[in-house]
Amino acid sequence: MRIGELAERSGTPRRLLRYYEEQGLIAPRRLPNGYRDYDERFVDRIMQIRGLLDAGLPTRIIKQILPCLDKPRVIHFSDATPEMLATLERELDRMSRRVECLSRNRDAIAEYLDAVRATAPPEPALPEPAPPGPGAPPPADR
């Protein structure tokens, strides 16, 4: 597929797809006329990238960890330089802390909302849209 379709299917501006490529996060093929050519797997890939970006990881780090998250792993064992492993360890630690901090505050918000709801009548829920893919980031804050 070309960039427009991927943009639509991943909910990502073309600009960012080109930016992620420039940052070395993805490397789509090119058609004879120079157009970018993406296959299906890029949809989830982009979701994953956006999820990680949204969670606070910079592209530089994402670029390093992405190859390790693919199966089968065996292929990528050769990438495992000591510096690489050290980076991964550090990032693993950072991510765990982030998850902890985020969970703690999320639970506190949930608790607060529960407390508020206990004093005011709730409203009926709406039917939900389709669930997001494996790496889907939450919608923007704006």
Add this chain to the structure above:
Amino acid sequence: MRIGELAERSGTPRRLLRYYEEQGLIAPRRLPNGYRDYDERFVDRIMQIRGLLDAGLPTRIIKQILPCLDKPRVIHFSDATPEMLATLERELDRMSRRVECLSRNRDAIAEYLDAVRATAPPEPALPEPAPPGPGAPPPADR
């Protein structure tokens, strides 16, 4: 305490303490000479703010959710406008998604590291430093 001590105790540049104040996240007293005057509670407060920032929340949102994370809650029930509650719901959802995405990728990295370690001999661990406060962010990526 004055800004220098808080900066040191929270590991945060003075610049950012002033920035957070400018963004309405904190409101320290002022001494007669105009100096900012922080009490003990600001140390954890700053940690919490930095943790949330690091996890990808913008100051604008943090400003809204911070008052709800304090105990006792009862005092803050008056803040609970419908828009406020809607914001909290949205943000709760976003945070949950973030936690999910982050956890998933973190687990994948852990799995990868385990796989790698299974083929190379491990090294003995070092003694750990003091654990961080309640809202402590992970160290920077840089």
Add this chain to the structure above:
DNA sequence: TCGAACCATCACATCGATGTGAAGGTCAAG
């Protein structure tokens, strides 16, 4: 063949978080 709808690259703008430094006030210790 012409226009619409794609695509390309490039450059510049914006936005939030952060760094840095200038110019000057306060205060305690020598």
Add this chain to the structure above:
DNA sequence: CTTGACCTTCACATCGATGTGATGGTTCGA
């Protein structure tokens, strides 16, 4: 009384992620 270590405000710079638009090539259908 001066010096040094604090503090103040203000302004401008940087950095990464993102928005926007200019300029031009490709493809396809009317």
